[in-house]
Amino acid sequence: MRIPILKLHNYLLISIQIDLDDQSAIQFQEDLLNKIHKSGATGVVIDLTSVDIIDSFIAKVLGDVVTMSDLMGARVVLTGIQPAVAMTLIELGIHMQDVQTALDLEQGLIKLRQELEG
């Protein structure tokens, strides 16, 4: 299943609303990098409000896509991580330290704007 990536000015917005299997996660990684390349976006918000499980594989794919986007010059913010998901990730032993986060999409966009437009 393909995850839609929306463009808004210089930003890309993604809301993940499916139970991510490995293949869709990898596909998303590729799609997002291509879209950054094509659109010249400088900021990306990945909203995880509807995601109720992140296991070690999906965490790795998400962490990698943040680093990869960064290499290309686009800043990524993850938003809307649910309390249960945050607790599970830490207990699982996954600390996504280099990843920017915000409470929700709105806060994510504010964060990006502050960083990118100063």
Next chain:
Amino acid sequence: MEIKPCVNIRQEWDIVGARQLGREKAKELGFGTVDQARIATAISELARNIYLYAGTGKVYFETIDRLDKKGLKVVAVDEGPGIRDLSQVMQDGYSTSGGLGAGLPGVKRLMDTFEINTEWGEGTEIIAVKWVR
């Protein structure tokens, strides 16, 4: 006897199937959302291990209903290569597949009880239980 809900792990998509069925069972038993997420995540890790290291296997669920407590037992079985060095795979950060190495020690932390039976060349059986609080 109760028929045990079971998911055969043959392809990558079955990992999602296993954790969805597990979450459903957890919900039926009255687990809260955080415990549902813990259980689903643990199942996802176990199912992925089967898929990555053994190729095929199965994950099944058993409801434990005692006078004093209720719980969900998750059993992951395969006839893969087995685990050569158990103490190594139970270390955080150890991985032979390029993953995060969070798998088994993570599952142990997410569940209440955790047991591995494995023999090199024979396969692996992992039994983990979460109790309803």
